[in-house]
Amino acid sequence: MSMELTEDELLQKIKQQALLENLICIDDFIEIYQGKEIMNMKVEEKKNHIKKFIDNKIYPLLQSGEPYQDFSVKDYGDLSREGSDYNPGSYEIQKKYLIKENVRVEFITNVNEFLNKFYSKYRNEALQKVILLKDELESNKKISEFNKREEIKITEDDVYTELQSNLKYIYYRGHDSMxxxxxxxxxxxxxxxxxxxxxxxxxxxxxxxxxxxxxxxxxxxxxxxxxxxxxxxxxxxxxLIGLFFAVSINRELDGELTIFKLxxxxxxxxxxxxxxxxxxxxxxxxxxxxxxxxxxxxxxxxxxxxxxxxxxxxxxxxxxxxxxxxxxxxxxxxxxxxxxxxxxxxxxxxxxxxxxxxxxxxxxxxxxxxxxxxxxxxxxxxxxxxxxxxxxxxxxxxxxxxxxxxxxxxxxxxxxxxxxxxxxxxxxxxxxxxxxxxxxxxxxxxxxxxxxxxxxxxx
Structure with missing residues (x-):
């Protein structure tokens, strides 16, 4: 797996990948391309090795201007707090990420929490659409004795049908490395x-x-x-199939679930x-x-x-x-x-x-x-x-x-x-x-x- 790149070669690889992906995990990059060098390092030694690389190579890159001026280095804690309304975990994750400003990160740490949060937005959208449809039907009803007694009700089936429609063109792909x-x-x-x-x-x-x-x-x-x-x-x-492929192969690297909407x-x-x-x-x-x-x-x-x-x-x-x-x-x-x-x-x-x-x-x-x-x-x-x-x-x-x-x-x-x-x-x-x-x-x-x-x- 390791290609044993020098630090300059590794930096060049990161530069190319950052422009292509807009988000990379620096720790995982070093793990992949300098694996033999850091394999026998102790935890603190490995942490210092990565910090030195970021200080000596990444930060000067970000200060060099175009096309990297929109990138920054953030850790797990920074990213998990931005735009997140649930606690992603109490443990400390040391990894550092190179991220472009137009990218937002959601960490998936629990299957049920992710699904509930992800689908709640679409369910709410479906409910709102059904309510609007009901209001439109109410306003267009002919005024008659029969219609006055009639009430258009919102059912779970109505919302579920609309939810299925909202999710019809959403697809997923999981891979073991972000x-x-x-x-x-x-x-x-x-x-x-x-x-x-x-x-x-x-x-x-x-x-x-x-x-x-x-x-x-x-x-x-x-x-x-x-x-x-x-x-x-x-x-x-x-x-769930997408998540399976994101977690079932390499447990040392951060995985990703890519979501498409078309x-x-x-x-x-x-x-x-x-x-x-x-x-x-x-x-x-x-x-x-x-x-x-x-x-x-x-x-x-x-x-x-x-x-x-x-x-x-x-x-x-x-x-x-x-x-x-x-x-x-x-x-x-x-x-x-x-x-x-x-x-x-x-x-x-x-x-x-x-x-x-x-x-x-x-x-x-x-x-x-x-x-x-x-x-x-x-x-x-x-x-x-x-x-x-x-x-x-x-x-x-x-x-x-x-x-x-x-x-x-x-x-x-x-x-x-x-x-x-x-x-x-x-x-x-x-x-x-x-x-x-x-x-x-x-x-x-x-x-x-x-x-x-x-x-x-x-x-």
Whole structure:
């Protein structure tokens, strides 16, 4: 796990990650990248080592101005008191966090407390909406002897139905380290440069496994299931499943539950043409993707200039011309290799989409995990690194914004839900009591056997 970076190399890594994530745990960074150096340190010695690094490296960085002038160093106590109306715990946590001013932190230390607090806001919103609807119905009633005797009542079913509607487009992802980049695996470790090679090699080595996969999204889903790096990001509609993944792997690092909130237009089904187009990007070489970015950006900008005018014929003509460009024709040809009757016309702006995909519930793991995916398209800008920063920004747009109740602008401020390492074990125990454990989340025989063996090893 440790990469044994020097302090200057570690600082450079933190600088890059801070701009990408806006919040990192300094202690965990040092634990990961200088693990061997601090492994045998006593608690006080380790604490002094981290303090020295912050004093000598982090504070001078913050004083250097752009682009770090909006960051500050805060500890657990500082963050847990800001905008929090419950006591997160009586113990002292020594960890230090580098945080940007537009980020607000909620610490999850107890499953029930988190759920009660998180859902109470949406229940109150649902109740208020039902009350307003009742008032509107009352004011619009015809005045008659019958209606005078009639009273429109608010029921729990009414509120619950509205609550379900409010929560319909909220999704979750848990990961064991809050320093984890919220990116599909293909964008980590430069895999993006070899995406098409990895894609076709796996199919060529195990063609029998993909015989019944009729679409590129189905192929990607299967690859994701077996651990291949893809442009898909697993998410869930169940917060307990999200918490499970935040606490069940590494108990030394602070975990995170990422919460997404989206509009219905961003949620697609497995048979969506746009989803298939984005999935087929996996078949294109690194250089071909860069070519597609360039030409798609050019046409998308032209279309944007005339959007909203009466020149709809011109818009249609531009889209038609775009689909005649060679790299786009090749992409359409690839789609038709699996979807023979695909007759779609690609809108250049759709190639830059980031979509949430409600896929087929065709295996026990997806069913148990209430699983769906985020699929990422191309970055909006043409860059050599193709495209970590641009893709990250697209995904971040869906992260749940902070409540205006805390005096923050909801369109600028995000909430990060952090699970302190010291709380992970208890949360994992509580989730298991609720039926969410490895045996449930991974229903395959091998996983269940591993779970049972681990349970008996504790005896």
């Amino acid at each position: 320093n984890y980049s919220l990116l599909p695996s293909i964008y980590r470790e430069k895999y993006i440069k070899y995406e098409n090679e990895m894609y076709f090699e796996l199919i060529s080595r195990r063609p029998d496994s993909f015989v019944n996969s009729n679409k590129h999204i189905d192929i990607l889903r299967k690859m994701q299931h077996y651990g291949m790096a893809t442009r898909l990001l697993d998410i869930t509609s169940n917060p 509009e219905s237009k961003h949620l697609k089904n497995n048979n969506s043409d746009t989803v298939e187009i984005l999935s087929a990007l996996a078949t294109q070489s690194f250089e071909k993707k860069k070519e597609i970015v360039k030409v798609a950006r050019e046409y998308a900008d032209k279309i944007l200039e005339i959007t909203g005018t009466a020149e709809n014929d011109l818009t249609d003509a531009l889209i038609k011309d775009f689909n005649e460009v060679r790299c786009i024709k090749l992409l359409l040809h690839e789609i038709r290799q699996t979807v023979g009757d695909f007759d779609g016309i690609i809108n250049p702006s759709h190639l830059f989409n980031c979509l949430f995909v409600r896929t087929l519930q065709d295996n026990d793991r997806i069913i148990r995990q209430d699983g769906l995916f985020v699929i990422t398209g191309l970055p909006s800008e043409e860059k050599d690194d193709l495209y970590q920063e641009g893709i990250k920004k697209k995904i971040e747009e869906f992260r749940l914004k902070a409540d205006v109740d805390y005096g923050m602008e909801s369109n600028n401020t995000i909430t990060r839900y952090i699970v302190p390492a010291v709380n992970k074990y208890q949360i994992q125990v509580d989730l298991s009591l609720m039926g969410v454990n490895e045996r449930y989340v991974y229903p395959e025989l091998e996983s269940v056997a591993k779970y049972i063996k681990n349970e008996y090893s504790k005896k």
